[in-house]
Amino acid sequence: MNTPAKLGAFVLGLAVVFGGAYGAGKLAGPVEATPPAAGHATAGHGTTQHDQKNPDPQSGPAGLAVSDQGYTLSPGPAAAGEFAFRILGPDGQPVTRYEVAHDKRMHLIVARRDLSGFRHVHPELDASGVWRVPSPFGTPGEYRAFADFRPSGGPALTLGVDVPVAGAFSPVPLPGPAASATVDGYTVSVDGTLEPGRTSQLTLTVTKAGAPVTDLQPYLGAYGHLVALRQGDLAYLHVHPDGVPGDGKTQPGPAIRFFAEVPSAGTYRIYLDFQHGGVVRTAEFTLVAGPAPAQPAPAPSPAASHGSDGHGHP
Numbered sequence: 368m369n370t371p372a373k374l375g376a377f378v379l380g381l382a383v384v385f386g387g388a389y390g391a392g393k394l395a396g397p398v399e400a401t402p403p404a405a406g407h408a409t410a411g412h413g414t415t416q417h418d419q420k421n422p423d424p425q426s427g428p429a430g431l432a433v434s435d436q437g438y439t440l441s442p443g444p445a446a447a448g449e450f451a452f453r454i455l456g457p458d459g460q461p462v463t464r465y466e467v468a469h470d471k472r473m474h475l476i477v478a479r480r481d482l483s484g485f486r487h488v489h490p491e492l493d494a495s496g497v498w499r500v501p502s503p504f505g506t507p508g509e510y511r512a513f514a515d516f517r518p519s520g521g522p523a524l525t526l527g528v529d530v531p532v533a534g535a536f537s538p539v540p541l542p543g544p545a546a547s548a549t550v551d552g553y554t555v556s557v558d559g560t561l562e563p564g565r566t567s568q569l570t571l572t573v574t575k576a577g578a579p580v581t582d583l584q585p586y587l588g589a590y591g592h593l594v595a596l597r598q599g600d601l602a603y604l605h606v607h608p609d610g611v612p613g614d615g616k617t618q619p620g621p622a623i624r625f626f627a628e629v630p631s632a633g634t635y636r637i638y639l640d641f642q643h644g645g646v647v648r649t650a651e652f653t654l655v656a657g658p659a660p661a662q663p664a665p666a667p668s669p670a671a672s673h674g675s676d677g678h679g680h681p
Contacts, residue, residue: 431601473514591640599633
């Protein structure tokens with residue numbers, strides 16, 4: 368299906384799709400995507416074909432729209448040092464009842480548009496329907512805030528809104544593709560290749576000081592969470608790995624397996640949240656699906672475009 372592109376002051380974003388027995392996902396892109404494999408989701412956080420409460424999952428890429436299926440993300444009113452927003456329902460009133468998904472009623476993901484900043488936080492809901500959280504925004508720049516939720520009796524949705532942070536801003540180049548990332552002394556390696564239009568297995572392995580980490584701790588009901596953002600727009604997906612803690616077969620590391628299906632060739636940024644020693648850490652990767660994006664051809668010189676005499680005559 369066709370997808371509206373969202374461009375910021377500079378290119379950013381990325382996206383990927385992940386599914387498994389616990390949470391699975393497929394992100395629809397700007398090209399026609401193949402139907403999801405059986406048991407895999409179509410979009411969004413917890414939006415799976417096994418989920419009978421959500422017969423009408425969010426259509427198209429998640430996070431590109433501020434409104435969908437009658438629900439609207441409305442920022443404010445906020446006090447100093449906090450970010451606040453409401454979800455307005457089809458009746459125009461703030462929604463006050465939500466389903467719990469992955470241990471929380473609301474997941475708020477924030478990414479700066481050059482992908483140099485990323486936060487995953489959980490706001491608190493007051494009686495009037497306003498969600499509040501200490502400001503998750505960092506250095507100046509343009510941010511995208513994603514509200515990932517399911518209203519009681521409604522569809523699972525991810526709505527997005529741009530949030531500017533004033534100040535001197537210098538874009539940070541997107542890191543090149545890499546099969547490993549380090550964070551706080553941990554190394555996370557990715558084994559697998561993204562193939563456009565096909566389901567690919569990605570295995571992320573966590574080590575510390577060269578030794579495998581075999582005692583990962585559950586965080587929000589899983590041993591790992593993946594957020595993916597697609598370069599060129601801010602299409603979003605937040606999913607969970609194959610298997611859940613306590614199911615008798617899923618091991619607490621060092622490997623966390625996902626199934627990924629990306630609909631088009633391109634560059635993707637993924638963020639893995641994992642918990643060890645009581646601390647949640649995020650490993651970040653840039654991955655490329657399919658052939659490397661083509662570089663634009665240089666523009667013809669005026670002489671070449673107008674002829675040798677500059678007036679269109681040879």
